Amino acid sequence: MVNFFNGLEDFVAKWEGSVLYSPHMDKDLPFVRGEQGVINLGGELSCFEASIFSKASSLFEDAIEDGVKSLVVFLAYSIDCITYTSCQGHAGSECTSPSYRNVGILPRNEQEYQDLIKKLNRVKSHVDETTVDSFVKVVVEESFVDSETLRMPCIDITFIPRENYENQYFIHLEKTYESFVECAEQEFYGWRAKTHA
Numbered sequence: 001m002v003n004f005f006n007g008l009e010d011f012v013a014k015w016e017g018s019v020l021y022s023p024h025m026d027k028d029l030p031f032v033r034g035e036q037g038v039i040n041l042g043g044e045l046s047c048f049e050a051s052i053f054s055k056a057s058s059l060f061e062d063a064i065e066d067g068v069k070s071l072v073v074f075l076a077y078s079i080d081c082i083t084y085t086s087c088q089g090h091a092g093s094e095c096t097s098p099s100y101r102n103v104g105i106l107p108r109n110e111q112e113y114q115d116l117i118k119k120l121n122r123v124k125s126h127v128d129e130t131t132v133d134s135f136v137k138v139v140v141e142e143s144f145v146d147s148e149t150l151r152m153p154c155i156d157i158t159f160i161p162r163e164n165y166e167n168q169y170f171i172h173l174e175k176t177y178e179s180f181v182e183c184a185e186q187e188f189y190g191w192r193a194k195t196h197a
């Protein structure tokens with residue numbers, strides 16, 4: 001799947017500190033902070049569209065849903081990855097399909113891309129081996145993000161239900177997710193994206 005990201009270059013520049021961050025920049029982004037603390041375009045858990053905040057933004061951590069926050073924070077701060085999307089996963093309704101837990105990464109260059117793919121696939125394999133009884137599996141997908149003028153490779157980590165176990169997904173999600181985060185912390189110990197790029 002190819003994603004479109006309006007303003008991708010500006011986002012990466014803000015993330016990397018090439019553009020000096022200022023709090024007024026967040027005011028240029030459309031968002032609503034809902035009663036439950038959700039920050040997206042509608043302020044509701046049922047709204048799947050949101051502005052994307054760089055790590056420099058004071059809203060960065062607040063805008064990450066609790067269910068996926070530990071992985072996003074680990075990727076962004078501990079190993080210095082650029083994350084561009086995340087979702088904790090939401091049950092569907094009569095009108096909407098369920099969304100599955102995911103995090104997207106924008107590697108800075110080919111070396112970082114290859115290193116991340118290799119390490120994330122090792123984590124995925126370990127989780128697959130140790131959670132064979134789980135109804136949830138991890139997919140590490142290579143794709144692209146397009147903007148008005150740029151195409152960047154991306155890596156999407158998605159936690160999906162195993163075939164025929166869609167109804168068990170949210171019951172068993174945390175076990176697989178926590179195992180992935182724990183394995184990632186071990187696999188990436190001492191590794192920083194920029195120093196390996």
